[in-house]
């Protein structure tokens with residue numbers, strides 16, 4: 237699996253000066269910062285999935301391109317086989333599960349079933365399935381934590397094998413061989429104002445975009461230069477913008493994940509007040 241060979245992922249966590257700055261706006265918890273950075277990186281990998289599907293014209297036989305992008309992101313992370321990549325995978329599962337207040341209350345709306353995306357909880361289980369499918373012993377604790385049935389967890393080996401074989405086949409010819417030079421990734425961080433200024437600082441200091449760019453540049457040959465850009469965009473999201481050859485990561489997304497984890501940690505510390513957190 238040369239295309240998916242493990243690569244060292246450099247995630248430089250935050251310098252204390254940045255954390256101190258952030259403290260002015262939010263009560264800083266390093267676990268929440270790590271969580272935001274890890275989920276941000278997973279979002280970048282998901283967008284890289286869209287990038288691959290577009291640039292390499294990969295076949296997508298399932299009904300949902302979004303599901304395919306999740307699968308590509310998860311397989312790329314699993315292939316790295318590093319503690320950092322493991323932490324990203326585990327935090328991403330939590331990220332999809334933490335913001336699920338309706339899970340216990342029911343009340344899903346019809347559009348959620350015909351939309352482009354699987355339900356958040358299904359996206360979480362999709363990642364867990366590939367994790368235990370690759371290495372049951374290593375990730376059985378994750379399956380247990382999210383109450384995945386053991387029989388299903390064992391079945392996931394078949395799901396993983398098929399997904400991994402499929403991706404490996406369609407990436408043949410696109411992997412980097414030796415020191416071949418090709419179009420690279422241009423990383424930029426826009427300035428942000430107001431309450432996002434500190435968030436922008438910690439996203440930049442985390443070198444999140446550089447880590448995602450290194451994954452591509454070390455492993456794959458792009459057809460054309462791609463830009464990875466962090467910016468303020470009025471919503472908590474990330475995008476692959478086909479016309480611009482650009483992956484955009486919104487500072488609001490990092491703030492969202494930070495607040496999500498901080499709230500969960502706070503709820504866990506206050507056993508009498510669990511709030512909406514379900515994890």
Ligand SMILES: [Zn+2]
Pocket residue numbers: 282283286302305
């Ligand atoms: Zn997507």
